[in-house]
Amino acid sequence: MVRTHAGLDPSEVRHLAARTWKGVSDGSLTSVPEHLRAEVVSPVLTYDDLPQIQEVVRDIRRAGAKVNAQCGI
Numbered sequence: 726m727v728r729t730h731a732g733l734d735p736s737e738v739r740h741l742a743a744r745t746w747k748g749v750s751d752g753s754l755t756s757v758p759e760h761l762r763a764e765v766v767s768p769v770l771t772y773d774d775l776p777q778i779q780e781v782v783r784d785i786r787r788a789g790a791k792v793n794a795q796c797g798i
Contacts, residue, residue, distance in 0.1 A: 744768035746781065756793060 751764040765785065770778065 754796075757791075 745768060747766040748763050749766055751762050752759075754762040754764075765781065767778070767781075
């Protein structure tokens with residue numbers, strides 16, 4: 726479900742429920758090189774979306790994303 730598009734901003738992934746997740750630049754993440762500074766913007770979610778959130782987080786981690794003190798949820 727998650728796709729990576731280096732150099733494009735924002736990168737969008739449309740979910741089967743016709744909701745869009747976006748990967749956008751985040752200049753506040755100063756501990757990584759500029760081309761890696763990004764965040765994931767989700768659609769409005771509910772408790773029923775928990776399995777989807779878990780899937781997205783797993784995909785992002787498999788792609789090599791890291792979390793540090795500058796990250797939030």
